[in-house]
Amino acid sequence: MSAAQSSWKEWVFTTDHKRIGVMYLVGSLAAFAVAGTMALLIRIEQSQLGPNLVGDAFTGGDTYNTWLYFHGAAMILAFLIPGLTGYFANYFIPLMIGANDVAFPRINAFSVWLFFVAIVLALAGFVIPDTPDIMWTGYPPYSVMTSANTSFYVFTVHLLGFSSILGAVNFLVTVVYMRAPGMGWNQLNVFVWTTVAAFVIQLIFIPVLAAAVTMLLFDKYLGTHFFDPAAGGDVLLYQNLFWFYSHPAVYVIFLPAMGVLFEVIAGMAKNRIFNYKACVYGGVWGITLLAGEVWVHHLYVAGMPDWIRVGQMVSTLLISVPVGLMVMSMWGTLYRGAITYNTAMLYAGSCLFLVLIGGLTGIPLAMTSMTVHLSETAFVHAHFHYVMAIFATFAIFSGVYYWFPKISGRMPNEKMGKLGFLINFVGVNVTFWPLFIIGIQGMPRRYWDYQMFPQFEGYHQIAFYGAVIVAVGMAITILNWLFSAIGGEKAPENPWNSASLEWTHCPSPPGPGNFPKDVELTADWTPYNYDKR
Amino acid sequence: MKGRLSALTGIAIALMATGAVASEGGLPNPAADWDVLWNKVLWDLVVIGAIFGIAALIMLFKYRATSPDQVGRGPKLSRAQALAWALIPATIFMADDFFMAAKGWTLWNTYRTVPENAMEVKVTGSMWNWEFEYENGIISTYDVDSKEGSGLVVPVGTPVVLRMESIDVIHSFGMATYRVKEDVMPGRITYIWFNPVEAKESWVTCVEFCGTRHSYMYAPVKAVPPAQYEAWVKKMESEA
Numbered sequence: 001m002s003a004a005q006s007s008w009k010e011w012v013f014t015t016d017h018k019r020i021g022v023m024y025l026v027g028s029l030a031a032f033a034v035a036g037t038m039a040l041l042i043r044i045e046q047s048q049l050g051p052n053l054v055g056d057a058f059t060g061g062d063t064y065n066t067w068l069y070f071h072g073a074a075m076i077l078a079f080l081i082p083g084l085t086g087y088f089a090n091y092f093i094p095l096m097i098g099a100n101d102v103a104f105p106r107i108n109a110f111s112v113w114l115f116f117v118a119i120v121l122a123l124a125g126f127v128i129p130d131t132p133d134i135m136w137t138g139y140p141p142y143s144v145m146t147s148a149n150t151s152f153y154v155f156t157v158h159l160l161g162f163s164s165i166l167g168a169v170n171f172l173v174t175v176v177y178m179r180a181p182g183m184g185w186n187q188l189n190v191f192v193w194t195t196v197a198a199f200v201i202q203l204i205f206i207p208v209l210a211a212a213v214t215m216l217l218f219d220k221y222l223g224t225h226f227f228d229p230a231a232g233g234d235v236l237l238y239q240n241l242f243w244f245y246s247h248p249a250v251y252v253i254f255l256p257a258m259g260v261l262f263e264v265i266a267g268m269a270k271n272r273i274f275n276y277k278a279c280v281y282g283g284v285w286g287i288t289l290l291a292g293e294v295w296v297h298h299l300y301v302a303g304m305p306d307w308i309r310v311g312q313m314v315s316t317l318l319i320s321v322p323v324g325l326m327v328m329s330m331w332g333t334l335y336r337g338a339i340t341y342n343t344a345m346l347y348a349g350s351c352l353f354l355v356l357i358g359g360l361t362g363i364p365l366a367m368t369s370m371t372v373h374l375s376e377t378a379f380v381h382a383h384f385h386y387v388m389a390i391f392a393t394f395a396i397f398s399g400v401y402y403w404f405p406k407i408s409g410r411m412p413n414e415k416m417g418k419l420g421f422l423i424n425f426v427g428v429n430v431t432f433w434p435l436f437i438i439g440i441q442g443m444p445r446r447y448w449d450y451q452m453f454p455q456f457e458g459y460h461q462i463a464f465y466g467a468v469i470v471a472v473g474m475a476i477t478i479l480n481w482l483f484s485a486i487g488g489e490k491a492p493e494n495p496w497n498s499a500s501l502e503w504t505h506c507p508s509p510p511g512p513g514n515f516p517k518d519v520e521l522t523a524d525w526t527p528y529n530y531d532k533r
Numbered sequence: 534m535k536g537r538l539s540a541l542t543g544i545a546i547a548l549m550a551t552g553a554v555a556s557e558g559g560l561p562n563p564a565a566d567w568d569v570l571w572n573k574v575l576w577d578l579v580v581i582g583a584i585f586g587i588a589a590l591i592m593l594f595k596y597r598a599t600s601p602d603q604v605g606r607g608p609k610l611s612r613a614q615a616l617a618w619a620l621i622p623a624t625i626f627m628a629d630d631f632f633m634a635a636k637g638w639t640l641w642n643t644y645r646t647v648p649e650n651a652m653e654v655k656v657t658g659s660m661w662n663w664e665f666e667y668e669n670g671i672i673s674t675y676d677v678d679s680k681e682g683s684g685l686v687v688p689v690g691t692p693v694v695l696r697m698e699s700i701d702v703i704h705s706f707g708m709a710t711y712r713v714k715e716d717v718m719p720g721r722i723t724y725i726w727f728n729p730v731e732a733k734e735s736w737v738t739c740v741e742f743c744g745t746r747h748s749y750m751y752a753p754v755k756a757v758p759p760a761q762y763e764a765w766v767k768k769m770e771s772e773a
Contacts, residue, residue, distance in 0.1 A: 282619050335592060447747070
């Protein structure tokens with residue numbers, strides 16, 4: 001790449017899906033760094049009884065609560081969702097389907113800039129005097145009554161929502177209309193399927209979230225009473241609307257993360273996807289179909305009518321069926337494979353165990369009567385961190401390593417990569433297992449002090465050491481990416497000998513227009529055709 | 534930790550125990566039922582986790598490439614095989630789901646069915662305080678800073694139903710010892726009940742985020758022998 005080509009204007013005004021993808025990656029990793037710093041502060045604060053970093057017992061909570069807010073909001077809204085549906089989808093969907101770009105490149109550029117404005121707006125919350133303290137969930141009446149700012153949160157959600165809706169329309173049109181000649185639906189990469197499903201979910205459910213936070217804004221600043229029971233409003237309406245989007249949002253993260261893992265595992269095991277159709281039509285679309293019928297499990301102890309609590313216990317438990325089908329396919333893809341271990345495959349392999357821990361601990365939480373005790377404890381905290389934070393983040397890291405040669409043209413340093421992986425893997429488990437244990441014993445969530453439960457101090461200390469270990473692993477990982485991108489060994493065109501289009505038909509990194517020659521595929525081509533080549 | 538391990542070894546007993554565990558008075562005890570069901574669920578998780586975990590370990594180890602040119606030889610499934618590999622696991626997962634749902638529903642009914650002789654206490658949550666009002670008009674609170682006040686005092690052997698409301702934001706009334714919690718909201722009344730079968734001092738904590746002093750919104754829950762309870766009631770009445 002010549003110096004002129006990489007001038008800043010080329011990036012700011014770009015409509016190239018690959019550059020837009022890289023911009024999403026940079027933005028989401030910046031958000032990840034912020035969220036990680038907050039996590040470390042939270043762990044330090046909890047590591048000892050009594051005020052630690054924050055002031056005194058009377059006002060210290062306010063500082064701590066803003067950390068919780070930024071940690072949650074940045075992780076979910078600015079790292080996980082944009083990382084998976086922004087970076088991976090942008091960079092690889094057109095390459096995987098043999099398209100020159102997305103259907104609407106300028107709208108795509110608009111999406112990424114909305115995302116950046118949203119991140120700036122969210123971070124501006126740090127510097128205003130009334131820093132938001134409303135958690136990433138923003139439940140009223142607290143979010144309406146608090147003297148802290150709510151509007152930055154609402155406008156951030158609006159901007160990210162617009163960005164995601166535009167992205168969703170763009171990619172759905174791209175996949176439907178721009179596949180290479182000869183590419184049938186059953187020849188798509190699993191990653192493409194999972195991302196398409198994630199965009200369908202975004203398109204259906206984001207407007208509900210946007211409505212919910214808009215009503216919040218009106219209640220707080222314009223004097224309406226949507227959520228104020230004293231004036232005839234409904235105190236639970238917000239939670240229903242919020243989770244009607246935000247539970248499906250878990251699958252917006254989970255599905256593309258699984259998709260990335262399928263690509264890495266199939267590519268590194270040189271194997272076809274086991275039972276592809278069951279995985280796609282049963283697994284991916286089964287999850288999508290059930291996504292909108294399970295939100296009440298976030299309100300099991302919120303005084304909802306019994307019939308809906310029991311009804312959604314059944315629908316929530318049934319999620320295990322499509323997830324199970326995807327798991328069967330993922331395990332089956334290892335069967336009789338020829339696995340080569342690089343850093344990407346180590347992350348992917350560890351995800352097989354992380355998804356088990358995260359998924360299985362969801363079973364008691366799906367049961368209303370079990371949740372009566374476990375809800376809002378550190379058990380829930382540990383459960384969703386295994387699924388969302390650890391599993392999804394490890395899947396993202398796996399994908400970043402796997403496609404590193406593709407986007408940078410250079411090989412990642414495997415020694416540093418593997419070292420970073422080992423440290424991260426140890427660190428996350430040291431951090432979150434203690435939280436399962438004290439969660440079962442009743443440690444509440446979102447506490448910065450726990451006077452009434454001094455017996456949990458030791459567990460919090462262990463979790464703190466885990467967080468420090470993770471911080472070291474993350475630093476090694478991010479530095480490794482930076483150094484490898486600048487000075488890594490030059491990568492061959494297809495270093496992992498993958499059969500997928502993004503490796504076989506275009507250079508690393510691909511130039512404008514992606515493919516030197518138009519892609520045409522035969523009827524027996526699949527991205528996983530290893531034993532036919 | 535030790536208790537849970539020994540509970541693990543008691544799998545046979547746990548699996549055979551069906552229905553509710555009755556306390557001495559013949560009344561159900563949701564907290565004990567919760568522990569029984571937890572052991573069953575834990576076994577379910579451990580067995581499923583072990584099957585998939587060990588399978589993954591074996592395959593990750595066994596199917597390493599022996600040469601760089603080697604490719605995978607994963608089976609190409611016929612239509613019948615593909616259907617079988619989808620429907621049989623799906624049926625097994627679904628059976629386990631319905632089994633869990635049935636067990637969960639049974640316990641849920643115990644949680645939601647208040648015994649007829651239950652003593653009623655009105656709970657009011659506010660930022661950041663719990664207030665307990667008894668049927669005879671006694672009001673009890675607890676100050677976390679001065680540690681003054683008795684919190685919720687109940688007699689052993691009598692089931693207690695709490696009718697709960699908040700005067701400001703949403704709180705949640707969580708008693709880990711009695712394995713129960715429910716949100717406390719403005720504008721609607723929610724309830725939970727519990728059965729204090731033995732004399733014990735424990736805590737109620739607020740478990741729904743409610744602002745600055747959320748971490749300090751707790752109070753003692755004292756289950757005391759009936760005679761001691763009567764004495765406490767008399768004392769409170771004379772102070773009032």
